[in-house]
Each structure stands twice: as structure tokens, then as C-alpha cells.
Amino acid sequence: MSIKIGIVGATGYTGVELLRLLAHHPEAEIISVTSRNEAEIKLSEYFPSLRGQYDDLVFQHPEQACLKDCDVVFFATPNGIAMQEAPPLLAQGVKVIDLSADYRIKDVSLWQQWYPFTHSSPEWVAEAVYGLCELNRRTIANAQLVANPGCYPTCVSLPLIPLLQKQCLIDNQPVIADCKSGVSGAGRKASSSNLYAECSDNFKAYGISGHRHLPEIRQTLNHLHPQMGNNLVFVPHLTPLIRGMHATIYVQLKNGYNPAELIDEYYCDSQVVDVMPVGSTPETRSVRGANLCRISVQPAPENNTWIILSVIDNLVKGAAGQAVQNMNIMYGLDESCGLTFVPLLP
């Protein structure tokens, strides 16, 4: 099988990460990559890291790109683009995996409260499958449009799925997700808050009064255990890392439940989610460059409060890696096909 692939927004961080991951994917053939600013430039000239991989590929302006000839198109674009550009492709039978947030939230009016747009293709929101692979792989397999989850929602939701499915969290008690992201999470576009002098040697919380990933995480949690998402307290922080995301999650469990056992049981066959021994401390560098989420549960619950740690690489399991995992599921391939990279150390 050769899957003809297009990437819209291939000069951005998640776009170039898709190119890195797909370079040695046995079934992938990239036929179109777009950029408005770098149109007509050779890919391997723009990204020396890709010299020798895609030497004949040239960035095309999105308006000139032959995206309708693709089997699947990845949108690695800012929010608000796929909702306009994906529907004509979908109408021609092309599959779409959208890395942005355009199709993630089923309640369009809620989405419009958090994103500064009027949704231009709400009919496709209803069709889209939320691409959290470990939760929705059966529906992803038959999807034409996959809404690839956000990075924080992936890091926070994965350890909580087994607990919510068992309905073992105590009602009306907060679920606290204290999260940290590397700077590449903000994308490659120029912005003064992402300057080296602003981000390095610095650490800060942001989006405390409400981050747009809050309704996305709540949607997943509420779907599994009604109302539980509404108990979520989510505070993101920016850390002076390039890649990496860390969530420290505090949950209150009903008596008799052990989260370590439940999480271990749910992910025992997973190649992507690694449940580490109780008490270990997963590090962001242990997943750097790899399509992995490592989770551990801390012992010694206080008043039924347990601490769960979860780490991902925001650009891989938090974006491009999960997008390729979704493509693999959509094409009936092994989920980890082309994704078995060992993390980079140091």
C-alpha cells in the first residue's frame, strides 16, 4: 500500500515533525507540502535536517497545491484554516487529519466561545472523530475526518481514561491538572513572548482564568463520567524546554480503588502508553522525539488523594505522532507503524 499524503502548513513545527516521522514510514508517500511564505522553495533547502529525504519536493502555495490527488491530507495549520479548507477535499473523498482545534469540540457554540471565529463548517464537526487513539480507535478506523487532540488534552486525558471508565473518582471533588509545556507548543510563528530572552531562565503559569484546552479536556472527561469534567481545574505553565509536556494530576478516588492497577490494566497491551512502576518519576526527556506517553502513580494516598504523573513530547504524541498513529488506524496498519523511535537522550 502507498498512501499519498499532503501536508498543509509544512514549514511549522508540527508540519516538519510530520515530515520527520513520515520519512521512513513504509507506506507513506508525501506528494504535496504547502507554505504560503516558502512557495517554490525546495524542502531540503529550507530544512537541512531533511536533506537526502525529500530532495524532489518543493513547497507549493496552498492555492496551487494538488491536495485533491492525496489519499490523506494533514492540516498542520493555525486554528481557523482547516474549517474552511478541508470541506472541499472531504467532498472529493480525501481523508483529513486536522492537527488544529477546528473539529475537536462537538458543541459548536461552545467552540465559538473559546476560539475567535464563527465556525464555517459545523456540519463536518458532527462527522469528525476525536482522534484520541487510546479511546476512540474503533471509530477512528472508519473516519474520513479526524480531529487530532491538543497536546494538553492528550497528556491529561490518557491517565484519566481508565479511572473515568470505572467511575471511581469521587463526585464533586476537584480533578487538578497542573501542567507544563515546552515552548515549541506555541508554534513557530514570531511572537515576543516566545523570544529566547523571555522564555529561557524563566517559568510562569498562563491561561489560569481559562485556557482553550479546558473545554476540550472537559468534553472527554464528561463523555466517560458525566459531570466529572466540570470538576477539572487546569493550569498550564510555560517551561524553558523546547519539547516536552508534563502533567501532575491530583485525583480523589473512592475507597478500594487503586489507580495504578486500573491504569496498568487498561494499557497493558499498548505500544504507546507506558505505565511505569508505582513511585517512579517520568521525565520529559524519556519521551523526547518518540510517540510515547509515560505515566506513573505515586504511592501513599492522603485522604484518598492520589498523584498521577504523565509526560509526552508535545510535538509527537501531543501532535504529529498521534496524527500518524491516527492515519495508521484509518488505513488498518499497525498503530505504531513507522513510529517506533527510541527517545533522544540527553
Ligand SMILES: NC(=O)C1=CN([C@@H]2O[C@H](COP(=O)(O)OP(=O)(O)OC[C@H]3O[C@@H](n4cnc5c(N)ncnc54)[C@H](OP(=O)(O)O)[C@@H]3O)[C@@H](O)[C@H]2O)C=CC1
Ligand atoms: N506546536 C505544538 O506542540 C502543537 C500544535 N498543535 C496545533 O497544530 C497546528 C499547527 O501548529 P504549529 O505547527 O505549532 O504551528 P506553526 O505556527 O509552527 O506553523 C503553522 C503552519 O501553518 C502555515 N499557515 C499559517 N497560516 C496559514 C494559512 N492561512 N493557510 C495555510 N497555511 C497557513 C504556516 O506556513 P505559511 O505561513 O508559510 O503558510 C506554517 O507552516 C495548530 O493549530 C496548533 O494549535 C496541536 C498540538 C501541539
Ligand SMILES: CC(=O)N[C@@H](CCC(=O)OP(=O)(O)O)C(=O)O
Ligand atoms: C506553550 C504553548 O503556548 N502552548 C499552546 C498549546 C497550543 C496547542 O497546541 O493547542 P491547539 O492545537 O488547541 O491550538 C498554548 O497554550 O496555546
